[in-house]
Amino acid sequence: MIMEDKNVLAVDDTPENLKLLGHILSDKYSLNFATNGAKALELVSIKKPDLILLDIMMPEMDGFEVCKILKSKPETSEIPVVFLTAKSDRESVIRGLSLGAVDYLIKPFEKDDVLIRIQKIFQESSVVPDSRGSHAAKISSEGTSELQDMFIQNRFFCYDTCMVKLRQGLLKDVKKFRNELQETFQPFLLAKEYIRKIEELLITKKIRISKKYLDNKKILRTLNDLQKIRVSSEMQNAFSSINDAIEHSDKRLTAFSKLLIVDTPHYGKEEILFSKWMSSFLESYNLEINFTQNAADESYITGNSFLLNQIFLALIDNSWDNQKGHLTAEDVLISVTQKGKMLMILYSDNGAAPLSTQESLLIFTEGYTTKDDRKGMGLSAVRYILKNYFNGDIQVIDNARSFCLELRIPYHNQL
Structure with a gap:
């Protein structure tokens, strides 16, 4: 059953989106459509809607500009505007709400979500009796608007608070991973250092094979094996790759750690x-x-x-x-x-x-x-x-x- 006393204007430059909104809302509200900002303002001047669903990304005049014009005129400033857009970045949300929009929905949207949000807006514009015969909420329209604004601000505050917490947790995990990475590569570094020491001994001829060793032949074989390792291109390339990996990982982790560092907000007690x-x-x-x-x-x-x-x-x-x-x-x-x-x-x-x-x-x-x-x-x-x-x-x-x-x-x- 159509609520004929409620008229919704949907503004979007994509016909498929308007068609979808029509399918969702046509059973409950009277609908008008506009494919650009200029047409939307024209329709508003002819018949003022009870609510406007407004896209942001439109050619020539975007949704922000349309909302700004609507809110600047006394005859249209009280029309509830809901941004319905694919722009999900925090700056766009803040800008849209600061211009006076009552809500901000992100595409792709769910049918029930759109219906519930619109229903809430219409319900909050008038106090509706509940099944018990009393008023469901004894809150003035001015108080409701203020409370909704506080809810929106609180949501951003909660998001920021959780981001601080997440970044602190990530920073702790990155530091732990960095230490574990160094420990993982430590045996390779020690092996490289050991071979370097042996190389020095071989080059400077400080290694002496004398009778005090129990097995001179075994020592000679060991020295020959070490010398093969020293001149092995495969071994040199392996150590070079490991060293590059350590340096690269360390630089990336250092850069990432700097991005995660955030000062915990201070609040007086x-x-x-x-x-x-x-x-x-x-x-x-x-x-x-x-x-x-x-x-x-x-x-x-x-x-x-x-x-x-x-x-x-x-x-x-x-x-x-x-x-x-x-x-x-x-x-x-x-x-x-x-x-x-x-x-x-x-x-x-x-x-x-x-x-x-x-x-x-x-x-x-x-x-x-x-x-x-x-x-x-x-x-x-x-x-x-x-x-x-x-x-x-x-x-x-x-x-x-x-x-x-x-x-x-x-x-x-x-x-």
């Missing part, structure tokens, strides 16, 4: 009253999430409030996706207790299915995700931040009904 911080965090984004404080209100943690913000943005971003952009107090539960000297923060997401044993082991690995639309970096970044900046950790908690995580952070009572 502060004393954070967790209960007060969490209440402020939820209030700042108008999030009505069920937060219970079963620990002492004076529980302080040592860390950085910006990084703590990124941790919970990453967690809530996952829940936001699981709930298709609607969060209620029943969907996410955050509860805090104390155990020994640790603050135990339980994060429960009722919109996500419990993980299998294998998924629980992999969920914090860079790039692993249970979703199909993008690579998973958020939980990996969360664990890295907790370990390196809060002396904490995170783990999956077995729960047959929901997806549960437990964050553990050392706490103290401020004197």
